[in-house]
Amino acid sequence: MCDHQSIYIHIPFCIRKCAYCDFYSKTCLCLIPDYLKAFEKEMDLRQSPDTAIDTIYLGGGTPSLLDVEQVGQILQITRDRFRVSQNAEITLEINPGTVGSSYFSGLKGTGVNRLSIGVQSFNDDKLKFLNRIHNADEAVKTLDHAQGAGFENISLDLIYGVPGETRASWIRDLKKATERMPSHISAYMLTIEPGTPLFEQMKQGIIIPSDQETMSLLFVMxxxxxxxxxxxxxxxxxxxxxxxxxxxxxxxxxxxxxxxxFGAAAHSYDGAVRFSNHRSIERYMTDLSSGKQPLEEQETLTLEQKMTEFIMLRLRTLEGLDMDEFQKRFRFPFQDRFGKILSRILAEDLGMMEAGRFALNLEGKTYLNNIVETLVAGIL
Ligand code: SF4
Structure with missing residues (x-):
């Protein structure tokens, strides 16, 4: 296990809500200065100068609503309270439509060395459907500006599976994305979450979500x-x-x-206990103004929960699940409890076992949820 830790900083502000979004964020941008003061107080309370940090991620919300000075301040506050490695990966999420070219040259001086740009699509109709604040042209310009300022480590976020999306239109998105030469792409299947405008439209029959078969096809493509x-x-x-x-x-x-x-709604995990801060910005700020840690919930993970998460998260990855690591963590061989299911998955050609690792293949990954459910049923 790595002896470095990671810091996530949540910036819960957006210009307006996207139609599919169930993340915690608010549109009252005037709260940003007070929020940053509260963030500094939280950092003061939880500082640990001996803890080595080698990744920092500013996510949201829309962190690119912060100006360059504010980003610089946040990173300086963090460096003053933790031991941030020289070569730490420092990511900032950027939304097209919120920044111009000078922003990126300014960012270079703050230590940010990785950008995650929420392009979502290069198709204006799809962007409109998703209620994004930008169009495809603005997304392309944002990428040009970031690359022009010398950022090389750039990730693009894309969404697929919007109602009615065809294979051809999704391929056009992928083609345009790869032509921009990013170093990383995150491609998310659209999920319609309760409480979002898309969910309401679905309930009223205004939109019909893509079916599972279409989603699997787009995933494989x-x-x-x-x-x-x-x-x-x-x-x-x-x-x-x-x-x-x-x-x-x-x-x-x-x-x-x-x-x-750190920040409203942010989660932490210390290897045994997981805790989260208040979702409400106001409660987050009120607790910190009276010197209290803004805790909303905390739970000590049971062995079963840890095992469930281990299986679920590892099967999402290319490397899959390491049998020795499983045994070291949970003190019994994976095969003892899951041997039968494992044999079935291998017999159905949905996964492979290589060098002591069990990983799902591409077809297996289209059944990921079912496979995880079946394995978890063996835990609970
Ligand atoms: S910009 Fe991101 S966080 Fe903000 S509403 Fe849209 S999807 Fe949600």
Missing amino acids: TSRYLNRAGFEHYEISNFSKGRINRSRHNSRYWELTPYLG
């Missing part, structure tokens, strides 16, 4: 297309140009290593 374009499909929704360009930060979550989350 995505993997094959991006593989051919030189991307490694290293996690179910993530593709990188070689191992070196994998997201170090997100890999930590998939490896179940401890992480520290």
